[in-house]
Amino acid sequence: MTVRDYFEAKFPAHYYDLDADIGDGETLGDILAEMPTDSNCGDDCVAAIDAAAAMVDVVKRAFAEDFPDYIAQVLDSAVQTCSCFIRG
Secondary structure (H helix, E strand, O other), rough: HHHHHHHHHHHHHHHHOOEEEOOOOOOOOHHOOOOEOOOOOHHHHHHHHHHHHHHHHHHHHHHOOOOHHHHHHHHHHHHHHHHHHHHH
């Protein structure tokens, strides 16, 4: 399983766009798809994704509803963290 697969299994697609171009013709999804979850960096990415999932649950509880903008910010932070682990 790749980090992208893990991310997509945790979160509904309407919260994020992994196919957004981040420059150089790459997407965040491309970067996440390069890393297996059972690698050293992959383990770190799984931890970041799990932390984001916990934060999303807190946001939903706190506001008693779905706040897509807040949730998107949490997920963006997780993806950027994974990108940092993967790219160094």
